[in-house]
Amino acid sequence: MFYGDQRDQTRQFFFTVWGKMQAKAPLLPLEAQIASVLDWHPEYHDLLSQDNNLETNYTIEKGQSNPFLHMGMHLALREQLSTNRPLGLQAIHQMYCQALDDEHEAEHLMIETLGEILWEAQRNHQAPNEQRYLQLLKERLPNKFKRA
Secondary structure, rough: EEEOOOOOHHHHHHHHHHHHHHHHOOOHHHHHHHHHHHHHHHHHHHHOHHHHHHHOOOOOOHHHOOHHHHHHHHHHHHHHHHHOOOOHHHHHHHHEEEEEOOHHHHHHHHHHHHHHHHHHHHHHHOOHHHHHHHHHHHHOHHHOOOOO
């Protein structure tokens, strides 16, 4: 991830931002982005209040999802949106937000596809396929999720 190569350094960054939020201390721009993700995820607030969670291993086998990975995926999507890369991603994001009328839920649906694309790239030892990413996002547009 972009805040450090080591898992614990990356996680510590989330703890640091959480501490600053609790102290109402000024945040740097990246910290403010993380804070907005933390605001969307109150289910992680207790976890971030305990330093002993820094080294916890989260495994699918134990039925656990990794909260740091989840928050990192939100940040990765936001980075993509800030640069509109791949080209057209911002427009797709707007369509998701309009269809769902919920930016948080829109991001969740989009990061599922991002995760799939990253997993495929890792499995195939290739760079992520941006065109496939855009294609899948378009195919999965949430018009089928609209409320009746």
